[in-house]
Amino acid sequence: MSELRWDPLKNSWVIMTLGHSRRPQEFLQKRQEDCAPEGSDYQRLQMPEDNCPLCSGHEGRTPPEIMACRPQGSAPNEPGWQVRVIPNKFPALRIEGELENRAEGLYDRMNGIGAHELIVETPDHGKTLADLSEVQIAEVLKAYRSRMLDLRKDSRFRYIFIFKNHGVGTSSTISHAHSQLMAVPLMPPLISHELEQCRKHFQQKERCLVCDLIRQEQQHKSRIVRDDGNFLVYAPYASRFPFELMIAPLAHHHDFAQQSDQQLRLLARTLRDILQRLRTALRDPAYSLILHSSPPRHPRMGRPDYWESLPFDYHWHIELAPKLTRLTGFEWGSGFHINPTPPEEAAEFLRSAEPGL
Numbered sequence: 001m002s003e004l005r006w007d008p009l010k011n012s013w014v015i016m017t018l019g020h021s022r023r024p025q026e027f028l029q030k031r032q033e034d035c036a037p038e039g040s041d042y043q044r045l046q047m048p049e050d051n052c053p054l055c056s057g058h059e060g061r062t063p064p065e066i067m068a069c070r071p072q073g074s075a076p077n078e079p080g081w082q083v084r085v086i087p088n089k090f091p092a093l094r095i096e097g098e099l100e101n102r103a104e105g106l107y108d109r110m111n112g113i114g115a116h117e118l119i120v121e122t123p124d125h126g127k128t129l130a131d132l133s134e135v136q137i138a139e140v141l142k143a144y145r146s147r148m149l150d151l152r153k154d155s156r157f158r159y160i161f162i163f164k165n166h167g168v169g170t171s172s173t174i175s176h177a178h179s180q181l182m183a184v185p186l187m188p189p190l191i192s193h194e195l196e197q198c199r200k201h202f203q204q205k206e207r208c209l210v211c212d213l214i215r216q217e218q219q220h221k222s223r224i225v226r227d228d229g230n231f232l233v234y235a236p237y238a239s240r241f242p243f244e245l246m247i248a249p250l251a252h253h254h255d256f257a258q259q260s261d262q263q264l265r266l267l268a269r270t271l272r273d274i275l276q277r278l279r280t281a282l283r284d285p286a287y288s289l290i291l292h293s294s295p296p297r298h299p300r301m302g303r304p305d306y307w308e309s310l311p312f313d314y315h316w317h318i319e320l321a322p323k324l325t326r327l328t329g330f331e332w333g334s335g336f337h338i339n340p341t342p343p344e345e346a347a348e349f350l351r352s353a354e355p356g357l
Helices: 023-029 040-047 133-153 189-204 210-219 261-282 329-334 343-351
Strands: 002-007 012-017 067-069 083-088 102-103 105-112 115-120 159-166 178-184 224-227 231-233 247-250 287-292 318-323
Touching: 012 115, 012 189, 067 133, 067 159, 083 133, 115 133, 133 159, 133 178, 133 261, 189 210, 210 231, 224 261, 247 261, 261 318, 261 343
Parallel strands: none
Antiparallel strands: 002 012, 002 105, 067 083, 083 115, 102 105, 115 178, 159 178, 159 287, 224 231, 231 247, 247 318, 287 318
């Protein structure tokens, strides 16, 4: 079981994993990946295909699937799937139980209630998301949509967070291509701040902030990596990290879970292009990909109009950040980020890269 603990000084919550915590002596061991040759894929070397629980044929090594993209007649928890969604075997949050928010002196804590799932993107151990076809990536996105629609029915969950870690240098411990979903009982601080900024902009100007950013980037052009008339990919003006990218639909919409099959197919085309450009230009860097969408519109006690403007002021998008630098003490302690690569240079470099190599 895990629990959430609130720090009144930082005004933030932390998920504390109690059941599967790492023992203190584990941190004394030198990280093997630090000794790996430059450019080697440490995770793949440590998780051979015959021992990988996410590979086709090893379905019995995982919890029973929640859903899967399968040919008609294919049996659950058996080979034949294209995309498979399973509970995380060692979840940070568990779906059973009640929150039981309680005080502990100046601190607060509550039970670690939520959902933690893996979206296995392919049965093929040797493939990454960038290797998949447009149709296959669209099926992964449909799995995102399906799980968001299902989990938002639970009024305990304030936000459904979908993210992907790829490669050495991220927190991913399994090399087989997968994304993760976490439904959390509290609004993540960064998401809350983003929602509030969008709300303020709409209250002042009666326009969507992200729509305004898109129009400005289209006029400026220098930070755009790809614009196919459906999705815009650009390096944000104040990028926190080298080659940080934002992917946003040109048409205004607040909710990823309401996207049609056709819109997801177009997004899959964009994602495939960008991931292949990153692989070509930066030699397959580790990266994190995060989906930002609107929260479930559950009523808030004492705030009946809390989500009233959400369909108008928020705009779903994806943030993608290669892991090319490490956080410094200044950045960690101050909240400021130092980016050594201006977004204009990063965008130009990626525009010149050839996808598909």
